[in-house]
Amino acid sequence: MTHTMHHPTLSRRNFLKGAVIGGAGIATTGLLAACSADTQSNNTEPEESAPQTESTYNPEAREVANVEYEQDVAQKASETEECDIVVLGSGAGGLGAAVRAAEQGAHVVLLEKAGELGGSTSGTEGMFGWGSSLQEESDVELPLVAELIEEELIYSNYRIDAALWKRFIEASGKSVDWLREQGYVFDRVDVYKGQISAFKCYHWWADEKGSTMISCLEEKAKELGVDIRTLTLGVSLMTDNGNVVGVYARDDSNDTYYGIKAKAVIVGTGGFGLNNALIEQLTTWDMTYGTTRSTGTGDGVIMSEDVGAGTYMTSILPRTAVEGYTVYDEIAIGCCDNPLLFLNENGDRFMNEGTYVTSYMALYVNSIISQKKAYTILDQAMVDRFVSGEGIFSGWRTYKTGMNLPEFQTQLDECISSNRGNVFRGETIEELAEAMGVDPDNMKANVDRYNEMCANGFDEDFLKGKEYLTPVETGPFYAVRQDPSVTNTIGGLDVNYNNEVVNKDGAVIPGLYCVGVDACKLYKETYNYAMSGGLVSYCLYSGLNAADHAVATYCA
Ligand SMILES: Cc1cc2nc3c(=O)[nH]c(=O)nc-3n(C[C@H](O)[C@H](O)[C@H](O)COP(=O)(O)OP(=O)(O)OC[C@H]3O[C@@H](n4cnc5c(N)ncnc54)[C@H](O)[C@@H]3O)c2cc1C
Numbered sequence: 006m007t008h009t010m011h012h013p014t015l016s017r018r019n020f021l022k023g024a025v026i027g028g029a030g031i032a033t034t035g036l037l038a039a040c041s042a043d044t045q046s047n048n049t050e051p052e053e054s055a056p057q058t059e060s061t062y063n064p065e066a067r068e069v070a071n072v073e074y075e076q077d078v079a080q081k082a083s084e085t086e087e088c089d090i091v092v093l094g095s096g097a098g099g100l101g102a103a104v105r106a107a108e109q110g111a112h113v114v115l116l117e118k119a120g121e122l123g124g125s126t127s128g129t130e131g132m133f134g135w136g137s138s139l140q141e142e143s144d145v146e147l148p149l150v151a152e153l154i155e156e157e158l159i160y161s162n163y164r165i166d167a168a169l170w171k172r173f174i175e176a177s178g179k180s181v182d183w184l185r186e187q188g189y190v191f192d193r194v195d196v197y198k199g200q201i202s203a204f205k206c207y208h209w210w211a212d213e214k215g216s217t218m219i220s221c222l223e224e225k226a227k228e229l230g231v232d233i234r235t236l237t238l239g240v241s242l243m244t245d246n247g248n249v250v251g252v253y254a255r256d257d258s259n260d261t262y263y264g265i266k267a268k269a270v271i272v273g274t275g276g277f278g279l280n281n282a283l284i285e286q287l288t289t290w291d292m293t294y295g296t297t298r299s300t301g302t303g304d305g306v307i308m309s310e311d312v313g314a315g316t317y318m319t320s321i322l323p324r325t326a327v328e329g330y331t332v333y334d335e336i337a338i339g340c341c342d343n344p345l346l347f348l349n350e351n352g353d354r355f356m357n358e359g360t361y362v363t364s365y366m367a368l369y370v371n372s373i374i375s376q377k378k379a380y381t382i383l384d385q386a387m388v389d390r391f392v393s394g395e396g397i398f399s400g401w402r403t404y405k406t407g408m409n410l411p412e413f414q415t416q417l418d419e420c421i422s423s424n425r426g427n428v429f430r431g432e433t434i435e436e437l438a439e440a441m442g443v444d445p446d447n448m449k450a451n452v453d454r455y456n457e458m459c460a461n462g463f464d465e466d467f468l469k470g471k472e473y474l475t476p477v478e479t480g481p482f483y484a485v486r487q488d489p490s491v492t493n494t495i496g497g498l499d500v501n502y503n504n505e506v507v508n509k510d511g512a513v514i515p516g517l518y519c520v521g522v523d524a525c526k527l528y529k530e531t532y533n534y535a536m537s538g539g540l541v542s543y544c545l546y547s548g549l550n551a552a553d554h555a556v557a558t559y560c561a
Pocket residue numbers: 071093094095096097098099116117118119122123124125126127128129130131132237238239240273274275276298299300301302304305322492493520521522523537538539540541542544
């Protein structure tokens with residue numbers, strides 16, 4: 006896929022010229038402090054020490070995020086209150102941190118941008134855990150930590166921090182136990198999906214819904230006196246002499262701004278899946294047709310960069326989808342989650358389409374986005390099979406093997422008649438190729454070869470499993486473009502093992518922590534479904550980790 010890079014349009018000099026120096030005392034100092042955070046000193050020339058990270062200067066990314074410059078918002082803030090710890094975001098990372106800090110006696114204020122708690126955590130199915138009491142009670146034979154690390158190392162071409170994995174894995178069972186201590190009842194511990202992972206480390210949420218865990222923690226937070234404010238967002242960090250000393254908040258219910266001074270701030274704003282400009286800047290993904298299920302706009306990443314934080318981009322939790330539809334729609338289930346025939350923009354086959362079933366959607370998506378365009382090719386016989394015949398080969402969540410997709414034909418037809426340019430139809434393969442703008446002879450030759458291999462029951466080109474070798478021979482024929490879909494971004498800010506945010510030289514920015522996906526440095530290649538639930542488990546782990554360190558360091 007082509008990679009669109011958004012070059013910053015504001016130079017450092019322009020940025021400083023545009024900055025309003027004035028307003029409230031903390032904010033003025035804060036601007037200078039932000040500019041000098043790299044050196045932890047307030048004595049350098051502002052222009053020389055201004056944060057140099059790109060997204061700070063990426064106007065498109067800022068526009069999507071709900072972030073304002075400190076010096077601007079300080080002037081709008083009507084009052085300033087105080088607490089021990091402010092947490093931004095109420096997913097596994099933020100809510101976990103809030104409860105853990107409150108348990109230890111800290112006075113915690115939790116700001117949540119949305120009307121309810123949970124963010125994308127509510128949509129998760131379960132969490133990874135090793136060495137939990139539930140595994141012990143369920144007589145699970147645990148793999149060695151070393152085996153799990155080896156799995157991850159090989160999956161990631163040895164490009165991961167195995168020391169971080171060791172810390173995380175060894176703590177993951179304790180995270181599960183901590184939730185149980187809060188009164189949470191897991192459904193069961195098992196493998197995630199049999200064909201993907203043999204490790205019985207997946208702790209399924211009750212009803213397979215992360216929202217049940219969030220409700221439990223919300224109740225606990227209230228019991229412990231956490232001051233929870235929904236529809237209220239952090240828009241800027243408050244700084245003083247290089248330290249983060251609080252946040253500026255906006256109450257969206259009445260559009261007022263105020264400051265909250267705190268001994269430490271824990272940012273857990275859930276990634277930036279909704280911020281295409283930031284995705285294209287920090288990853289190799291082309292989001293021209295991209296979609297997302299994330300709730301994150303990158304607020305925490307950008308406001309932390311404003312105070313000099315370093316960035317660390319790891320990965321994306323990926324899927325593919327069909328433009329105009331969500332990943333839950335039947336057209337996406339049929340065309341993206343099933344191992345049919347995939348051809349690229351030249352009409353060439355390029356992968357073992359069965360990878361989806363064996364690696365789930367992570368490695369599979371790597372193959373899809375390695376092409377300029379990737380089309381699922383299917384014939385009328387396959388459409389009929391989906392609608393009312395044998396059903397789908399493989400599905401996702403509520404869609405199970407053998408289920409029918411009654412709306413599939415209708416959604417295909419809708420796409421074609423909308424002329425969106427992503428779904429095509431032809432009476433013959435050549436006609437289909439013409440509609441797609443692909444060389445008809447090449448595409449016909451490739452489809453013929455595929456059909457021949459289906460007849461022989463052996464895919465000598467890409468070794469797709471025999472059970473998925475279904476010929477494409479009964480017209481009319483369809484081509485459906487698969488586009489990248491971000492379930493969530495992984496990573497963003499650079500943190501140390503205490504989840505303290507560090508600047509680009511690795512120096513701690515005092516008072517600032519990051520948790521959840523924004524801080525996740527576990528992955529390098531892509532999310533590994535063999536270690537399913539690892540991401541949400543890391544989010545919780547990081548929240549507990551940051552809270553423990555912040556309370557011990559700043560609230561003792
Ligand atoms: C549909 C879906 C399913 C997923 N399933 C899984 C799964 O099964 N297993 C897994 O490991 N991972 C899964 N993930 C990945 C998931 O995103 C992470 O695992 C994890 O739950 C993220 O937790 P978090 O605390 O970082 O962020 P979130 O849970 O997204 O919480 C962040 C919160 O911060 C709030 N916020 C944002 N900006 C501000 C601001 N400026 N001020 C105040 N609040 C703010 C948001 O509104 C949100 O509520 C899934 C993601 C999605 C979208």
